[in-house]
Amino acid sequence: MRTDVVLCKTAEVPEGAVRHFEIMGYDIAVANVGGAFYGLDAACTYQWANLADGSVDKERMVLICPSCKGAWDLMTGQPVDAPAKFPLTVYEITTAGDDLVLTFTY
Ligand code: FES
Numbered sequence: 773m774r775t776d777v778v779l780c781k782t783a784e785v786p787e788g789a790v791r792h793f794e795i796m797g798y799d800i801a802v803a804n805v806g807g808a809f810y811g812l813d814a815a816c817t818y819q820w821a822n823l824a825d826g827s828v829d830k831e832r833m834v835l836i837c838p839s840c841k842g843a844w845d846l847m848t849g850q851p852v853d854a855p856a857k858f859p860l861t862v863y864e865i866t867t868a869g870d871d872l873v874l875t876f877t878y
Contacts, residue, residue: 774875774876774877776873776874777795777875778871778873779793779802779871779872779873780871782804782871782872784872785802785803785809785872788804788805790802791803792824793874795874799815799822800874801813801823801824801826802824802872802874803828803835803846805830805833805846806830809865809872810847811864811874812835812846812849812860813849816837816856817851817856817857817859817860818840818855821838821840822838823837823838823860828846833845833846834846834852834853840855842854842855847862849861849862863876
């Protein structure tokens with residue numbers, strides 16, 4: 773089963789930004805890299821920093837934790853730089869007109 777949730781307008785997550793959303797009890801970080809949107813769990817799996825306060829390295833396509841700089845692949849959620857050790861859940865993010873849409877899959 774799939775459920776689509778409109779997060780916001782695409783312009784509200786500008787190029788290079790990472791924004792936090794709390795949807796249905798989930799904390800999700802959405803990043804815009806070159807006009808493509810990526811959604812990951814916002815809670816760092818190392819010491820629970822808010823990854824939406826982190827940054828994106830668009831050369832490496834990773835999301836970097838604001839606390840101790842662990843990093844995860846934006847597309848797979850897999851850890852790539854220590855101390856990140858465990859993967860993040862990845863969410864499907866699409867656009868519909870100028871809406872940004874997250875799809876939950878059950
Ligand atoms: S709290 Fe995220 S890497 Fe340290």
